[in-house]
Amino acid sequence: MIMTTTDIMAGPVICSNPSIISTTGIIEAPAKPRDYYLQLYERISQGLNLDSIKQEFKGRFLEYHDERLRLVVRGYVLQAIFYHLTGIPFCESRKCILHNAHWQEDLLHAQIEMGKLCEQHQNVLDNL
Numbered sequence: 001m002i003m004t005t006t007d008i009m010a011g012p013v014i015c016s017n018p019s020i021i022s023t024t025g026i027i028e029a030p031a032k033p034r035d036y037y038l039q040l041y042e043r044i045s046q047g048l049n050l051d052s053i054k055q056e057f058k059g060r061f062l063e064y065h066d067e068r069l070r071l072v073v074r075g076y077v078l079q080a081i082f083y084h085l086t087g088i089p090f091c092e093s094r095k096c097i098l099h100n101a102h103w104q105e106d107l108l109h110a111q112i113e114m115g116k117l118c119e120q121h122q123n124v125l126d127n128l
């Protein structure tokens, strides 16, 4: 069983029975680009307006109501399914949608730009 929630968890997915996928966790848990935090800190310390910073980094991380979220959730559902089928939900490859990304840019690369299983995990799925 796979459940989705908007509650904040330690990360985007808890693979168990049931598995729980947090859309809030997908947005909040993987880190935004390092430069985003550096510029945020600089502007806060200088008392500057923060409105423009999200616009400058737009597209480089997921935001609430982001249309890419439904594609990203697909990868986390597959992680939960792989957990149930093989006991191993994640992949080391940044090119695989089973990659457990710690950075938003890695998440978007795996889930959107690549958008598929790596060859190894495709073979696992084909041989089930």
Ligand SMILES: [Zn+2]
Binding pocket: 091, 092, 093, 096, 097, 098, 117, 118, 119, 120, 121
């Ligand atoms: Zn893989």
